[in-house]
Amino acid sequence: MVAYTERQAGSKLADFVGEHAQVLSIALFFVICMVFFGSMTSTFLMPGNLLNVLRQAAPILVVAVAMTLVITTAGIDLSVGSMVALINAAAAIVIAAGLPRPLAIVLMLVLGAVIGGVQGWFVAYQGIPAFIVTLAGLSILRGAALYMTEGYSIPIRDAEGFFWLGRGEIAGFPVPALIAILVAVLGFVVMLRTQYGRQVIAVGSNIEAARRVGMPAKRVLASVYMVSGLACAVAGILIASRLGSGSSNAAQGFELQVIAAVVLGGTSLMGGKASMLGTVLGTMTIAVIGNGLILMHISPFFTQIVTGTIILVAIWMNARLFDRKWRFGKKKVAA
Template sequence: MDVTLSDSTQPTRLPLRHRLGRNAGVTSIAVFFLCCVIAFAFSTDTFLTAGNLLNVLRQSAPLLIVATTMTLVITTGGIDLSIGSTLALIGALAAIALQAGIPDTVVFIGGLVLGGIIGLINGYFIAIAGMPAFIVTLGTLSVVRGIALLITQGYSVPIEGDGWFVELGRAWLFGTPLPAVIAIVTLLAGWVVLRHMRFGRYIVGIGTNAEGVRRAGVNVRLVIIKVYVLSGAAAGLAGLITTARLGSGSSNQGVGFELAVIAAVVLGSTNLFGGRGTILGTLLGALTIAVLGNGLILIHVSPFYTQIIQGAIMLFAIWMNTRIFAPQRTSKG
C-alpha cells in the first residue's frame, strides 16, 4: 500500500464543479455558516459589531484549539472523550499552583506536559493494549473529572491578576485577542500537518487501512500514541486559557466540552469512521457552533434551546457521516 495516496492529502487539478463535489461537506457547512451570520446580522444590530465578533473569537478559542487535534484523532478512526475533563483538571491545578506561588512559566509548561501525559495514557491503552478508544477515553473522562473534583472539593479556585498567566486569556495581539491568535496558529499547524507532512499522511492512511500502513513499514502504534498526546496537550492548553480568561479554575469547567468539539469536527465533514479529515471544515464547524451560541443569546433565546440545537446538529452531522462517508469507506476497502 502506498500510504501517500489520499483524497484529503493529495491535491489534484480538477474543475471547480468537481472540487465542490468532492468537498460537498465543507461547502455545505460554509453555506450554513454564512446563512447563520446573515440571519443574526438582520435579527440584531449588535451581532456584527467588532466587539461582539472579537468576543466570539476569544470564547471559541479553546474549542478551535482542541477541535484541531480532535480532527487528527478522528481521522485515525479514534475518539477522545476525555478532553473536557482534562481541561477542567489542568485549569484547576493551574489555579491551585498559582495560589501556592509557583511561577507562571512553570505552571504553563506543567499544564501542557500533564495534558500530554493524560493523552499518553489514552494512547497506551488504545494503541498498545488494543482497547477501544471510546471505552478508554470514557474511563479517563470519569477518572480525570473525579480527580478535579477531589482536589477542588467542588469549589472554584481564584487566581491573582498580577502575573502574565492571566494575560494568556485576556491579552491582545495586533488588535486580536491572544487566545484567538493561539487558536489560529494551532489551526495552521494542524493544516500543515494533515496536508503537507508525512505524519499527516500516516494519520489518514491509518484511518483508511491501518493494516496496510503497518505493512508499509510505519509504526502505527507510535503514530496513534502521538495523536492522543497532541490531543491531551491541546486540552491542557485550552484549560490554561480558560482559567486565565475567567480568573479561576474549577472542576465544573469543560462539562460537555467534548461533545461541542466532536460536533465541530464532524459537522466540518471529517469522517467519523476515519480516513478523511479537514482542518478547514473543522474551523467552519467550530465557528458555526460559536456563532449559533452567541447569536441565540443576542436574540434572547433561552440557553437551554442552544443545547438542544447543538445536539440536533450533532445528530445530523453523524447521520450525514453514516449516509455519505461510510459507504465510501467500505468501498475503499
C-alpha cells in the first residue's frame, strides 16, 4: 500500500492569511508608519501634505509597476534611475530647442522603449545576465545624461501645458498621482486578466518549460525590459514637468527605492510570483517614510539608510518567511 498525505482542513481565515501573508504584512506596516508619523508631527496627516506625498511617489510607482514585471521574470533592472535622468534631461533639451511639446513627449516615450528593448535583447537573446546588462546601462545612461547637459540643469520655460503633467490637478487631485494610479490599474489588469501576464509569470517560474509548451519565452523576457524603459520615460517626463527643468543628477538612488517597493510588496526575486497591490503598498510605504523623516527634521541622507535596511529585511522575509513552502496548518498522514 502507498501512504498518502492529506492536508488538514483549516479555517478560511487561516487559509486567506497564509495566501496573502506578505501583502497583509506590508499593509500593516504601512498603517503603522502612517500612525507613527501622524503622531510625531502635526503636519503629516494634513491633506496638503498627503497630496504632496502622492505627487512625489507617482514616478516611483510608475516604474515600480514595470519593475514588478521584470522581477517576476527573475530579472532585475538597475538602470531605471539613470534612464529616468536621461529622459528627464533629453526632454528639457528638446523642449528648450523649440520642439512641440506633444512631439517631444512621444519622442521621449519612444526613446525609453528603444533603450529598454536593447537591454532586453541582450538579456533574452544573448543570454547575458540582467544584472550585468542593466549595471552597464546604469553607467552608460547616466554618463550620456551628463555628457548631454555637461553637468548643468536645463531650464524649461513657457511650457504651461507641459508643466500641467507634473503640477496640475483634477478636482483637487494631483495629475501625476492620477497617471500613476492608471498605470497601476493597467499593471493589475495585465497581470491578472491577460495572456501576457500569465506568460510573464510562466517565464519567471521556468523559462525553459515555458518555451517547450510553445510560449514565445525570449520575446516575453525582452518585452518586460521594454516596458521598464517606457515606464522610465513616463517618470522622467513627470519629474521634468514638476521641477521645470532637466538634470543629469535627477533620480539619484531611484533604482533602490523602486526595487525596495517591489520586493517589499511581495514580488519574489526568484521569479514566478508577483503582487501589484503589494507594489502599490510598498511604494507608498517608501514615500511615507521619506516624507515623515523630513517632517521630523531628520537628515534626508538617513532615508538612504532606511531604504537599504528595508531592502535587506524584505529580501530576508521573501526568502525565509514567505516562500512557496510556507503555509499555515499541518499535514495529517493517512495510512
